[in-house]
Amino acid sequence: MNAARSLIPDHLLAQAMPLDPGRHHVLHAAAAQAAHVEWLYWVIFWILFLVFILMIAAFVRAGAKARVEADRPLPILEKDEKADRQAGWGVGAALGITVITLFVILVVSVITGKRVEGLTSKNPVTIQITGHQWWWEVTYPNSEADQTVTTANEIHVPVGTPVVVLTNSNDVIHSFWAPNITGKRDLLPGYSSAFWFEIDKAGVYHGQCAEFCGLQHAHMGFSVIAQSVTDFQAWQQQQLKGAAEPSTSEAIRGREVFLTHACLMCHTIRGTDAGSRVGPDLTHVASRNMIAAETLPNTAGALAGWIVDPQRIKPGTQMSPNPLAPDDLQAVVAYLQSLH
């Protein structure tokens, strides 16, 4: 695969696909699954490139041979048994080569599919990903309820460990697509399916919903944060804790505002009365890099803007506008920022 790719200089690739190659790129595999897909891409690319060259060559040759001079009348074709037979063989051979080529492409596709699907490890990390309009619910299920981690939009995974992803959707069809990691997977409502991947390069990879799912489909991003096993376990232990107790008076007031306004109708903060599962779990919201499904950075200003008028940032989003008094808004933002 890499030998095939190295024939094209990197800067040309970057021009063809201007997204940040390290974070969101089909041709920069960070996991074995994406490497298989990339291999398939290059095999088909070079086969079709060869076909293209041959087609152009045949076209040019035919054009050069059958040149007709303007003032001369078209020749009257006479029946020529020999030429007919030759042409018949030519068409037959081209047909045969086409069928063989398509068959080769079919075989490599099936081989790639098998490679991407197969998993032999008995000890994977299991993640349940549920699509919502327009965010991703991420749960690390465990038979012990209090050992289950729930977060949103940021998927932490250990490097070098198989990860099994169980999928489902809450409303419409979404599609999980992190091109550096594996191919697209549809999340279907009422239909639980599964796939797996194993990342071998630590880093933050970007993903995007790849099946049109409504107004804010384009603002339904997520990130996969691949980290060392120890970092992952530390993160998991941190996420298992209840919400941090607010320490400043402003944050304490913020919790009060959170629990007496619309916030608690949809969000969970474990350790408080807020326990609804409609919106993302906010127990450790300050530990995330982005909010609103990779739409805004997780800063005080962005949080405040999002709380007051999410419909301006993502029109049609399920979160309702919250016309809070300025003091209350500052307090809520301070409280949310204390939830590490």
Next chain:
Amino acid sequence: MRRVLQFVILLGAMMAVASCSREDRILRQPPSANDTLNTIQISGLNPGANLIPTPPSSNMYQESAYAVAEGQKLFEEYNCVGCHAHGGGGIGPPLMDRNWIYGSEPGNIFATIMQGRPNGMPSFRNRIPEYQAWELAAYVRSMAGLLPKGVSPNRPDQMNVKPSESSTPEQTPTGITGVPEQPK
């Protein structure tokens, strides 16, 4: 004869055009102001006329299938089903019959949601924005058959006597042997 035919065709076309009003979907809902504060009643006794909140122009929620479907979704998400079931009632009164303890107008239902009622109905004022309360009121009315059939949503999936066609047995990844263990 021909004139009559022309007239009939023209009339038919006019009627068809009139039925083609495009539904508006409101993307930026008006933020809840404090307008309803004055209309929230503490008791049945109040000076002057008996005020019930006036609903926004009726086609905004009552005649929008989208708004009623949103109401259906909220009915579940905000756990109205916890007491009212899917309209059949339980801890709270049933909503799909003809008996209305506090009135069947959208404004009555809005007030019931926002103010709460004795014997258990909590107040959702400050908890949910007004437009959602109007959506819920529209859905509640649809359960009792007070809305046109065209905007009323179907019964929720949970109430179907057989599982929906899209529900299938759970899939497991191919090649996995045994039950996945949790990382230590």
